Amino acid sequence: MKSIWEYANPKKFIETSQALLPWVTGLTVVCMVVGLVWGFFFTPDDYRQGSTVKIIYLHVPAALMAINGWFMMLLASLIWLIRRHHVSALAARAAAPIGAVMTIIALATGAIWGQPMWGTWWVWDPRLTSFLILFLFYLGYIALWAAVEDDDTAADLTSILCIVGSVFAVLSRYAVHFWNQGLHQGASVMRAGALAGDTEERVSNVFAAPLFLSMAGFVLFFVALVLLRTQTEIRARRMRALMARERRG
Amino acid sequence: MIALLTRDLKLAVRAGGGFGLGLAFFLILVALVAFGVGPESALLARIAPGILWVGALLACLLSLDRIFALDREDGSLDLLATAPLPMEGIVTVKALAHWITTGLPLVVAAPLLALMLSLPGEGYLWLFLSLLLGTPALSVLGTFGAALTVGLKRGGLLMSLIVLPLYVPTLIFGAEVARRGAGGLSVEVPLLLLAGITCATLALLPFASAAVLRVNLR
Numbered sequence: 147m148k149s150i151w152e153y154a155n156p157k158k159f160i161e162t163s164q165a166l167l168p169w170v171t172g173l174t175v176v177c178m179v180v181g182l183v184w185g186f187f188f189t190p191d192d193y194r195q196g197s198t199v200k201i202i203y204l205h206v207p208a209a210l211m212a213i214n215g216w217f218m219m220l221l222a223s224l225i226w227l228i229r230r231h232h233v234s235a236l237a238a239r240a241a242a243p244i245g246a247v248m249t250i251i252a253l254a255t256g257a258i259w260g261q262p263m264w265g266t267w268w269v270w271d272p273r274l275t276s277f278l279i280l281f282l283f284y285l286g287y288i289a290l291w292a293a294v295e296d297d298d299t300a301a302d303l304t305s306i307l308c309i310v311g312s313v314f315a316v317l318s319r320y321a322v323h324f325w326n327q328g329l330h331q332g333a334s335v336m337r338a339g340a341l342a343g344d345t346e347e348r349v350s351n352v353f354a355a356p357l358f359l360s361m362a363g364f365v366l367f368f369v370a371l372v373l374l375r376t377q378t379e380i381r382a383r384r385m386r387a388l389m390a391r392e393r394r395g
Numbered sequence: 396m397i398a399l400l401t402r403d404l405k406l407a408v409r410a411g412g413g414f415g416l417g418l419a420f421f422l423i424l425v426a427l428v429a430f431g432v433g434p435e436s437a438l439l440a441r442i443a444p445g446i447l448w449v450g451a452l453l454a455c456l457l458s459l460d461r462i463f464a465l466d467r468e469d470g471s472l473d474l475l476a477t478a479p480l481p482m483e484g485i486v487t488v489k490a491l492a493h494w495i496t497t498g499l500p501l502v503v504a505a506p507l508l509a510l511m512l513s514l515p516g517e518g519y520l521w522l523f524l525s526l527l528l529g530t531p532a533l534s535v536l537g538t539f540g541a542a543l544t545v546g547l548k549r550g551g552l553l554m555s556l557i558v559l560p561l562y563v564p565t566l567i568f569g570a571e572v573a574r575r576g577a578g579g580l581s582v583e584v585p586l587l588l589l590a591g592i593t594c595a596t597l598a599l600l601p602f603a604s605a606a607v608l609r610v611n612l613r
Contacts, residue, residue, distance in 0.1 A: 279560055286557040290543070293553050302610040303543055307557065310539065310603050314561045317592070321564040324585070325571065 154231035156380045163373040170373065174366040181359030189353055201259045203357060207364035208251035212280060215245030215368060219287075220312050223305035233376065235301035236383070238308065239291055240375035244368060246284035253277055270326055276319040283311045297383065396480060396488050403492035406465075417454040417497045418504055424450040425508045436513040443512035444522060444573030450508075451501045451526060452533060452562055456555055458497045459537040462489050463545040463608070472545075476612050482605035490531075490538040490601070498530035514577055521576020525589060529569035532593040535600050536561045542608040565592055 153159050185203035222238035225231060256274065257267045268274065287304055294300035428446045432438060466472040475485050505526050506519045514522065540558035544550030568589040575582045 279563055282556070282560040286553075286560060289553050289556055293544075293547050293550070299546070299610055299613065303607055306603055306607050306610075307543060310561070310600070314564065318560070318563045318567075321567040321588075324588070325567045 151229070151231070154229070154233050156233055156384075159233050160377055160380060163377055167370060167373055170366055170370040174363055174370050177359050177363030177366060179363075181356045181361075181363050185353070185356035185360060189356060198259055198262055199353070201255050202353065203360045205252060205255040205259060206357060207361045208248045208255065209277070210361060211364050211368045212245055212248040212252050212277065214365075215241050215248055216280065216284070216308075216312065216315065218372070219245065219308050223308040226301055227305050227309075232301075232383075233380065235305070236379040237372060237376045238304070239301075240379055241368075241372050242284060242288050242291070244371050244375070246281060246288065248364075248368075249277055249281040249284060253281070272319075272323045272326055275322045275326070276315075279318045279322070280315055283315055287311065396484055399475070399480070399485065399488045400492055403489065404495060407492070407496040417458050418500050420457055421450050421454045421501055421504060422508065424453060425511065429512070439512045440514055440577075443509055443514040444518065444577055445570050446512065447505050447509060447522060448526070448529075448566055448570040448573060451498075451505065451530060452559075452566060454501055455497055455530065455533045455537055456558060456562075458493065459541045459554060459558065460544075460551050462493055462538055462541040464541075467545055473612065476608075482608055483601045486538055486542060486604040486608060487601045490534045490604075493538065494531050494534040498534050502526040502530055515579075517579050518573060518577030521582055521586075522573040525569045525572035525576070525586070528586070528589050528593055529565050532565045532596045533562060535596045535604075536565070539600050539604040539607070542604045542611065545608065546611040565589070568592065 153162060182203055186200050189200070191197045191199065219238045219241050222234045222241070225234040226238065253274070256277075260269070261267050287307060290304050290307055291300055294303055425446060428442075428450075429439060432442070463472060466475070476482065478485075502523065506523050509519060509522055537558055540554045540561070543557060544554040547553065568585045571585040572582045572589060575585065
């Protein structure tokens, strides 16, 4: 039986991800285009929110990936610390900027939605604030990767930072909740009965299907980008090694 | 461990700038905020707990790079690493020394500065207590940041970027205690949470700090 750790071999990883990438990319395009076009043009306006409700098709998936991106980095960091697979460390490094951008998208779309709905671009609401803090954690993580010269040292340091940061990100999330009860509605997408009964405060059926599609699209988009960026990192490192060898002559 | 602690304390006192600098910075910061928002005492009284907490946090941050940088430059950090003391012990003592030289003076000075900001009478005790409980967590977290960036040439700014988000929960609960205390409300919940954060960071974070220090000394 093949072990999953085979893919820790960079060559094997590149081969496999090379084969997977067209499929993932294709699915991403299909899901995102169908989900977003359906969402933007073929769903009715909400009776209270008008057409601004449609920003949900960008906002919710981006927020989803902002959090799960960090989670993926945490897993990759743990794998690096425990099993010392370089591909894993590089995947964590590759995921960080994507996660940071997702956080920005979530914050920006939220602000654009919040302006007409709440009458303000920004409030110190728990969810908004925790996302801002998450963004700061992403920045610190990326900056640390960039600052340390030795690759293995950088991987070790950032992995530990990622673990400590995860604890504090969760802690901040609850602390912020304590600090200020907010305006932001609760997560209504996955709530029980969201797809069936007609309860209050949930995303209704008409909006749910395209929303799930665009969420799937964002997940696949994230996977495709991480695969691609990890390949790039592996190749860049290989190139540096070759150049160093050549200099030594 | 005690020898290391006394050594660090002596160095801080004799080399100058250990005790005094953080305090002076704290004083300047409070004065600057007063200049910034105007001399109206009702407003100052309302924001005093927050200012004092943020001030303590920044004063703490400013002195963090001293924890390991000097020892690394003259090689004594390598000696410490080869000493029979476990690395976790070293970082704990370092954090303790940092707290005694920076955190404790801030805690003692804070009520005085609160007086300048005309904090209401009920607030002093809670401000003092919250800082007393919270500043050790700031020192321990700061030691982690210092250990993380000890190998870098210009690590100061990067360290702030990494450490400040870690300070968020401590700041929230600490300032909340002081604010509720000043307003005459019940402080029990945030006080307990603050104590919990301090205990947890004290118990767990030295392992992370020691791990990153080992990586950096490799």
